[in-house]
Amino acid sequence: MIRPLLAKELRDQRPFRWLALFFLGCDVLATLWTEPLGFSPYAATFMSRFKADGDLSLMTFLLAFALGNGLLVREQDDRTLEFLDALPTSRWTLFWVKLLVALGTVLVYPLGMTGWTLFEQALAHPSLDPGWHLGALGGVSILRVAQALSILALSLALAPLRRLSWTVLALLMLGQSVLEDRWPWLSVLNPLRLAVPRFEGEQWLWPMKALGLQLALASGLLALALAQFLGVGERLAASAQRRLQGPWLGGLVTLTTVGLFIALLMRWDPGTEDGGAETPEVSFPEMAPARADTRHYRFTYPSSLSKRAGPLLDQADSVFETVRAFMGVEAGEPVRADLGGSQRHTAGTAFWNTLRMQLAHLSLPEEARAVLGHETTHVLAQRIVGPEGATRLGSLRMFNEGLASYVEYRFFQPPDAKKEDRVIAAAVRARREVKLEELLEPDTLAAQRDANLVYPLGRVFFEALVARHGEGAPARVLTALGRKDAPEDLEGALAWQDAFQSAGIDLSQVFDDFFARLDGLVAHHREWLDALPRPRGAVEREDGQVGLRAILDGEVPEGWSVVCRFRTDEAADALEYEGPFPIEEPHWRDTSALSAGVLWYQLGLMSPDGLTLYEPWTRIRVE
8 A cells, every 4th residue: 555655645745846856956056157167165165055054955945844844734724634544544644754754855965965076077087186075975965864854844744734834934033043043053953054064074973962852853754744644633633723724814924924034144154154264164185296307398287187198298399399490499308398287268377487277278289288398388488488578579479479479379279279269360360359559559459349359360460470580589589579679668569670770680570570460361251250240238127237238230140148247446357357258148247246336348259169259348327
């Protein structure tokens, strides 16, 4: 007879299972929207997801209480209990079947989130955090079961009060909150805090006292609920129910319940859990980085990336020799190369004799080889200019990045690699957005358009330079930048002119060739450029928010997408930009988060390779 009862309960509790799955899906989607999949720090994720005031604990509490509130009394209210009494089973059996199915239904959400956390850790396995931490996940899962059981027991015990059960719950929670202020040790009776992570290093601190007390209390409440279900006090409960059926009394109970929960919310202070005591944080050990030396490099990288690093290590010295031969510089001391990470929005960075790369983001050996060539070019360029010229070289951003991009694409990228790079250069030229004063002033270029235009445009510039003055021309300009008698504090066009004049190169002639090459790219891609849409922004306002919607004057090419990004003001650094975000639907932002009531946004078309053709920055006052 157990199987039919089990099937009945599974059917009756189906709406709550769907609700639990809905909560789980919302949490997963929110995580995917806000955090890169597989790159979330495990310890931070663990602590934030399982805190007492988090969505996981609160929604589990509400789900369990709502389910338990109607689990037993519904059979009486629907008059199906008499039918069940006629079956060859007992109320005792029916009670435990209902309880176990309800417990499984409630646990769909919290244990589902535990499974998702484990899945994220599996994807993040190449990071410096090597462990699965199954002990921590197992511990929190056990405590979640105990927590759900405690809440269900409380709900079942209060269920005969019908509409008063929520009122009593509010009174209990409010009383618990008030008493905890006076006697903090009473927090051991709070089921919301049972599963709060507490660690010493990586060692889980089990709340044995709280667990024992709450399981004992849950046992007592379940015994009370079972007694009520078996008919003990049935007349008293029926009498109380009749007294509460008056419409005015029901309204009073509802208002009282709402008022109590409002009072509880006003007292809620997540920052003072456990009487203001500091909650220990979990500290997971990091994997020791691996090291490998070649003739020209000293590599460090996460040991979990050893397999991916292997092909790069094999080709590293040939990459160095290729760049060194083109730059015409001595080999010098080995370059220190950290493959464990780089700045935001970058595949690699370089400073003096050190370079950094995001090897975890470079899945193909060819990509890693090209990035290594790009960053090695920066390192060798800095060696040529020396310490005196490093600042001057950094100020000539299109020269600096253009040289590295030229070397990367000429020697290390396949001929058809990232064709969108050429398309973007042609598009900005066709739109008459390649302005000499902006190219020579990197801050102006970033403020008006896109600082990353120095990569595709700089590459074309060096193609023009090498075509007219030979392969030694870049090294000649670098040597001029690093000369001892170079004027101090030259910026922009004056710094460019001084370096090229000292190198014996006519800068204006090179720029003439540069623009001619861009015109050639425009002619080559004319048909494609004519079909390329230009996104425009439409701003909407609603309930303290401002939304940005993209309007297109044509069809977006296959594989491309419309994106937007934001900044706080005109002088914001590129590392502070927010985005790019997809904008298939309006993108909403709180007006309170805007600087001086001004919305700065930039729309663009992102290619399949992740390169973006941006429109000029737009400034809108929304207040």
